[in-house]
Amino acid sequence: MNLDMREPMVESVGVLETAALLRELTAGLIAVTDFDHGLQALVRITRDAVAGVHGCGFTALRAGEPASVAASDPRLAGLDDLRHGPDSPAMSAIRRREMILSADLAGEVRWPAWTARARDLGVHGVISAPVDIDDQVIGAINLYAGASDLLTPRHQLTAMLLAEHAGLLLAAVRDRARQATQAGERDAALLHDGVVGQAVGVIMTQRGCPPAEALEVLRSAASSLDIPLREVAERLVRTVSRQRDS
The missing domain is CATH 1.10.10.10 (Winged helix-like DNA-binding domain superfamily/Winged helix DNA-binding domain)
Known part of the structure; x- marks a missing residue:
């Protein structure tokens, strides 16, 4: 098989993987009413479904303040938690409202303290994509690679589509949570x-x-x-x- 034929096939496989990921995320979050549980399902499903990614995290801000954190691997949770410091790929993605990529953390200078912690934990590449949820909550989804130069343009496309889809799903989770709370208040009043x-x-x-x-x-x-x-x-x-x- 020549190179011209191989590349379209790789791209097709990537599209199919991403479509499968989005379907699985929808199935996993469609009935969830707890936001933190939704984040945990999101990072776990993403880690398991995206080839080349050995960890996934989510950083959420509510009204501009650190709110929720989720990590597919508890060891990596500190990388997504802004309490360890505001300089991180996630915060850069949130501030700039654009995807942040560092395929090789060995030469990374933007977040020195964060990068040192990440490399100590075996993380050597990261993609952070901003996620718009609603008028109160924003965040970033973070994909971690266990080796340098594993993250490709296909991963960037996946992260972009994932961020858009996750924003819609998490907004629906928050809406269901609000409805459940309101229903509980109505029930209490009826009782x-x-x-x-x-x-x-x-x-x-x-x-x-x-x-x-x-x-x-x-x-x-x-x-x-x-x-x-x-x-x-x-x-x-x-x-x-x-x-x-x-």
């Missing part, structure tokens, strides 16, 4: 509402179940009967009251 709270107490007594499950039973009945939740609660309370009176 303290007069007639609904009474109906929940009746169901808990009848079924021996916790409040959240009893409220869900009430909701299910309202949906099946296609009538408001409060009306179902009122009917249940009236029925139980009649039974007691008789």
